[in-house]
Amino acid sequence: xxxxxxxxxxxxxxxxxxxxxxxxxxxxxxxxxxxxxxxxxxxxxxxxxxxxxxxxxxxxxxxxxxxxxxxxxxxxxxxxxxxxxxxxxxxxxxxxxxxxxxxxxxxxxxxxxxxxxxxxxxxxxxxxxxxxxxxxxxxxxxxxxxxxxxxxxxxxxxxxxxxxxxxxxxxxxxxxxxxxxxxxxxxxxxxxxxxxxxxxxxxxxxxxxxxxxxxxxxxxxxxxxxxxxxxxxxxxxxxxxxxxxxxxxxxxxxxxxxxxxxxxxxxxxxxxxxxxxxxxxxxxxxxxxxxxxxxxxxxxxxxxxxxxxxxxxxxxxxxxx
Ligand SMILES: Cc1cc2nc3c(=O)[nH]c(=O)nc-3n(C[C@H](O)[C@H](O)[C@H](O)COP(=O)(O)OP(=O)(O)OC[C@H]3O[C@@H](n4cnc5c(N)ncnc54)[C@H](O)[C@@H]3O)c2cc1C
Numbered sequence: 001x002x003x004x005x006x007x008x009x010x011x012x013x014x015x016x017x018x019x020x021x022x023x024x025x026x027x028x029x030x031x032x033x034x035x036x037x038x039x040x041x042x043x044x045x046x047x048x049x050x051x052x053x054x055x056x057x058x059x060x061x062x063x064x065x066x067x068x069x070x071x072x073x074x075x076x077x078x079x080x081x082x083x084x085x086x087x088x089x090x091x092x093x094x095x096x097x098x099x100x101x102x103x104x105x106x107x108x109x110x111x112x113x114x115x116x117x118x119x120x121x122x123x124x125x126x127x128x129x130x131x132x133x134x135x136x137x138x139x140x141x142x143x144x145x146x147x148x149x150x151x152x153x154x155x156x157x158x159x160x161x162x163x164x165x166x167x168x169x170x171x172x173x174x175x176x177x178x179x180x181x182x183x184x185x186x187x188x189x190x191x192x193x194x195x196x197x198x199x200x201x202x203x204x205x206x207x208x209x210x211x212x213x214x215x216x217x218x219x220x221x222x223x224x225x226x227x228x229x230x231x232x233x234x235x236x237x238x239x240x241x242x243x244x245x246x247x248x249x250x251x252x253x254x255x256x257x258x259x260x261x262x263x264x265x266x267x268x269x270x271x272x273x274x275x276x277x278x279x280x281x282x283x284x285x286x287x288x289x290x291x292x293x294x295x296x297x298x299x300x301x302x303x304x305x306x307x308x309x310x311x312x313x314x315x316x317x318x319x320x321x
Contacts, residue, residue, distance in 0.1 A: 004029040007301065008122055008132040010109045012036075013043035014085065014286050015279050016138035017093045018294025023136075024100035026298045031130055033122065035108040038093055041140055041218045044086035045162055045255040046287055047196050047206050061174045066237045074179070082175070084198060085287045105130070111147050112137070112276050119276035134275045134301050141214045141256040143266075143280045148273075153266060153319040155280055157214035157256030161227040162206035164251040167241045170201030182234055193234045202250065203242060205231050214256050223254035259283050267293055267314040268300070277301060278316055 005028050009020045012034030024030040034040075060071060096102040108125040112135050121131035137143065141157035144150040167173055178195040193207030208227035215221060232249065235242035260266055260281035270276040277300070279293050296306040 002029055005134065005302065006132045007031075007134045007136065008033060008130050009136040009138060010122060011138035011140060011142075012038040012089075012093070012104070013041055013138060013140050014039070014089050014290035015043075015140070015282065015293055016136070017043075017089050017096070018290040019136050019138055019279060019297045020102050020294075021092050021096040021100075022291075022294040022298035023301065024096050024102045026302050028134075028298075028302060030096070030100065030102045031105060031132070032093070032102055033105045033107055033109055033124070033130070035106070036218045037106070038104070039086045039089040041221075042160075042255040042257055042286065043089045043140075043290075045253050046085040047162070047194055047204060061176045063173050063239050063241050064176070064178070065240055077175070080177070082177070082196070082199070083287055084200070088287070109137075109139075109146070112273065114273055114276070117272065118274040134277065136277045136279060136297060136301070137270075138279045140258040140280055140286075142216075143258065143278070145214070145216065149270070149278070152271070153316065154261055155266070156211060156259050158209050158259050158283070159212040159221075159254055159256055160206060160209040161223050161231060161254045162204060162251075163228060163231045163235070163249055163253070165203045165205065165235060165242055166201065166248040166250050167203060168246060168248075169241060172241055173197045173201075173203060173239075175199070178238065180234070180238070182237075184230075184233075185237075191230070191234070193231065195235075195238060203235075203247075205235050205242075207231060207234070209257070212256075218255075221254050221256070223252055227254070228252045257283050258286070262318075265289070265293070265314050266316050266319075267296065267311050268316050271317045271320045 007023050007028040009016050009032045020030050020032045109122045111123050112119050113121045119135040143155040175197050180193050182191045196204045258280050265281040267279045296309040299306040
């Protein structure tokens with residue numbers, strides 16, 4: 001008989017996958033539920049993590065042949081690291097499945113089953129119930145759509161756009177990530193696009209964000225044509241290697257950052273439901289902070305307290321009177 005504590009993690013983004021990994025590594029019998037596919041949303045369409053240090057007066061990389069008026073360096077290959085969000089999320093889950101027996105279920109969670117103030121599992125669309133000793137909700141910008149949570153705190157979605165370009169000469173592009181202040185030639189507000197050459201030979205460019213309604217199904221998220229056009233213009237102005245035609249535009253996409261009203265993630269037990277935990281609201285830092293969030297949740301749920309991170313300031317209770 002399996003005597004391990006049964007935990008259900010809802011949401012197959014970076015936060016849910018990290019929680020599933022660390023909980024199963026620490027001894028939980030783990031089921032992960034995702035409504036669409038693993039890393040289908042922000043966790044598969046984000047940029048990458050960076051650990052910056054500031055330095056002035058850099059020499060510009062040669063492929064950066066557009067009009068640059070000023071520049072500074074915030075890191076080197078010694079002080080920064082790059083993570084491909086989708087590969088990282090999928091690889092971590094593969095390891096959790098192979099090493100710790102995590103089960104993955106594709107289905108939409110409709111509600112948390114609660115008996116006498118304690119979570120006992122989740123109800124899926126279609127009527128199936130998955131029983132558990134503890135439930136983790138890592139639903140990103142869909143958090144407020146779940147009955148009950150929506151009335152407790154608001155997690156809004158900031159829609160961000162990105163394109164992935166395959167230059168004809170990838171070897172000409174050095175691994176310099178660019179954080180731009182871009183002034184459109186026709187006037188208008190300066191933009192803050194980011195450009196990330198990837199070890200795969202692709203160049204990822206993101207920016208153009210605005211608050212917007214999150215559709216129920218992640219597959220229904222479509223990018224705004226004007227935002228994609230603006231990102232292609234940025235690419236063409238940054239480098240002649242990135243002009244459409246000279247380079248193949250491999251992906252045009254959008255996704256939603258999960259944001260809270262006070263700008264801090266929400267991590268901890270839901271105030272009036274014992275054994276029901278929430279982890280979301282990481283905004284533009286979910287890839288960087290996902291592993292620490294997962295490790296802290298595993299301790300909180302299985303040991304009763306987190307030691308790797310002080311979760312006090314992230315408690316969901318701060319939104320309740
Ligand atoms: C353009 C851009 C650049 C970024 N750059 C960086 C960066 O450089 N560094 C960094 O650290 N972070 C970055 N981020 C932020 C990062 O991507 C997010 O913080 C992170 O992906 C959020 O992860 P999540 O798991 O909370 O949410 P998501 O990735 O949105 O995952 C939530 C999952 O829950 C599922 N789900 C929702 N409701 C249900 C339900 N009812 N039943 C079952 N499943 C459900 C969804 O389908 C989805 O798969 C960037 C984001 C964007 C958009």
